[in-house]
Amino acid sequence: MEQEIVDRLARIEELLSADGKGPQREYLNIEEAAGFIGVSRQTLDRWRMEATGPAVHRVGRRVLYSLVDLRAFMGEHREQPLA
Numbered sequence: 001m002e003q004e005i006v007d008r009l010a011r012i013e014e015l016l017s018a019d020g021k022g023p024q025r026e027y028l029n030i031e032e033a034a035g036f037i038g039v040s041r042q043t044l045d046r047w048r049m050e051a052t053g054p055a056v057h058r059v060g061r062r063v064l065y066s067l068v069d070l071r072a073f074m075g076e077h078r079e080q081p082l083a
Contacts, residue, residue, distance in 0.1 A: 002078065005038070009074070012036055013067075026066055027057065033065035037074055 012035065028036060033054070034044045047053025048063070054073035057064045 002081070005074070008038065009036070009071075026068075027064040028067065028070070030063055030065075033070060036065075036067075036070055 030041055030044060034041045037044075037054070044053060048056055054065055055069040057066060
């Protein structure tokens with residue numbers, strides 16, 4: 001399961017950096033962030049309202065998530081398989 005998540009994140013990063021628009025973006029909007037960590041937008045919205053999800057950056061009315069914060073959030077919620 002853990003390796004599957006790592007592989008999925010790597011594929012998403014490749015797609016984001018291969019869009020022909022220059023260097024990889026450091027911040028994602030809500031939909032992109034939800035897709036990056038594999039949850040629905042509604043889940044991400046709920047986590048934000050409950051202050052239990054990844055850190056956010058507000059620019060005016062826009063809500064952005066940094067890739068660094070999303071990776072840190074995923075790392076904090078990693079579980080080791082039971083032996």
